[in-house]
Amino acid sequence: MDMHTVVVGTSGTTAQDVIAVARGNARVELSGAAVDALAAAREIVDALAAKPEPVYGVSTGFGALASRHIGHELRAQLQRNIVRSHAAGMGPRVEREVVRALMFLRLKTVASGHTGVRPEVARTMADVLNAGITPVVHEYGSLGCSGDLAPLSHCALTLMGEGEAEGPDGAVRPAGELLAAHGITPVELREKEGLALLNGTDGMLGMLVMALDDLKNLYTSADITAALSLEALLGTDKVLAPELHAIRPHPGQGASADNMLRVLAGSGLTGHHQDDAPRVQDAYSVRCAPQVNGAGRDTLDHARTVAGRELASAVDNPVVLPDGRVESNGNFHGAPVAYVLDFLAIVAADLGSICERRTDRLLDKNRSHGLPPFLADDAGVDSGLMIAQYTQAALVSELKRLAVPASADSIPSSAMQEDHVSMGWSAARKLRTAVDNLTRIIAVELYAATRAIELRAAEGLVPGPASRAAVEALRAAGAQGPGPDRFLAPDLAAADEFVRAGKLVAAVEPVTGPLA
Secondary structure (H helix, E strand, O other), X not given: OOOOEEEEOOOOOOHHHHHHHHOOOOEEEEOHHHHHHHHHHHHHHHHHHOOOOOOOOOOEOOHHHOOOEOOHXXXXXXXXXXXXXXXXXXXXXXXXXXXXXXXXXXHHHHOOOOXXXXXXXXXXXXXXXXXXOEEOXXXXXXXXXXXXXXXXXXXXXXXXXXXXXXXOOOOEEEHHHHHHHOOOOOOOOOOOHHHHOOOOOHHHHHHHHXXXXXXXXXXXXXXXXXXXXXXXXXXXXXXXXXXXXXXXXXXXXXXXXXXXXXXXXXXXXXXXXXXXXXXOOOOHHHHOHHHHHHHHHHHHHHHHHHHHHHHOOOOOOOEEOOOOOEEOOOOOOOHHHHXXXXXXXXXXXXXXXXXXXXXXXXXXXXXXXXXXXXXXXXXXXXXXXXHHXXXXXXXXXXXXXXXXXXXXXXXXXXXXXXXXXXXXXXXXXXXXXXXXHHHHHHHHHHHHHHHHHHHHHHOOOOOOHHHHHHHHHHHHOOOOOOOOOOOOHHHHHHHHHHHHOOHHHHHHHHHHOOOO
């Protein structure tokens, strides 16, 4: 297999696999072992379906209606009905990458052999992904318990050839037309299959995996911008000494301090130009950057542990066990994932907050140690970056609102059968917004810090090689340097894209070596 194909087995799916399929449009194939496991589990479900005793999800209704035994003649209709009725989402469409992650992760669980779905259903799921068909999924409809029901139902509806989906050309069409255009036969669901396609934490998990991928880049970028701000403020790099962080051995703190020290290596600005305004210590937003950034890094590590466990899970209800039992369970409850999604929103808000405080310091002539007010060319005639900081502050304020946990707010449903839910989907949706805004906040600090460094260089002070590399790359990307006031939004947009695409990290690493 080439690097653009992800093979789905009975286990072993990684975060990199999710990213490759969701964002990289990698092809998906089922392993032989997965096909065998699917067939074996299906034999168990078929045997139970033939018995007179009711089995939840096989020959009964669902949720609060589970007490009704469903006869053979109505079971296909039962499975179709659960998909149709649960496809009840509302609101804006969810992003294509989220839907692809959700579909792929549901396929991963189906392929485990614990759901009782037939191999042909799993193959159709892979075919839809490979054809670039993306079901229309809506923002609202999941409580994060009994799985991401409405989002997964809209995906299952596409497998049945119903509802709407987006084709590889980006146009939304009836799903049946898209399947036919790609030679895909709609599935006819049998016992348990409708339920198995809906009952997972796949949406919230997919968004967690992608947020972790984004935040890895953002935390390294934030270490770089913190170092650039320290340099522009003529701060001291002595607080980054490894021996200081060794006596408080949080791994993330040490990694962030090391990143900053590498960026500042060879600088002619740090700690040597305080004669006009001597200061014993830098402000907390400068001095404590490794402690704050590092605590966030450690939170990311915890979230990766949870994501790894969830990736190794087969989330369905009921499940087919290796000894042939089909048992009901509560593994669909999204609490483990919901908690870390909320935790990440908290650390994103705090990282954004400390970035904004450094930006404000760079712009304030009373605290910037000799820089012009608002880094303006002709202060009074020019406003400089005054309103760039307003924009950044507005983004920080929203991050603080997004940090309010969704997982603390359960709301009962299904006639009180589902009387405690995780709200993990909601936690994931607000984290995506938080990550998006955090990128912009870091971009504003980068834009301010690089302008300040160029103003210092114009005074004859020599920034470090990594700083010069960052400035040159940012300017080449379209974000202009110091000068009279101009239309600022395009510069900030260029800085945003520069950070978002990982170009800041890529610009300095040839100088610093690989950063954590």
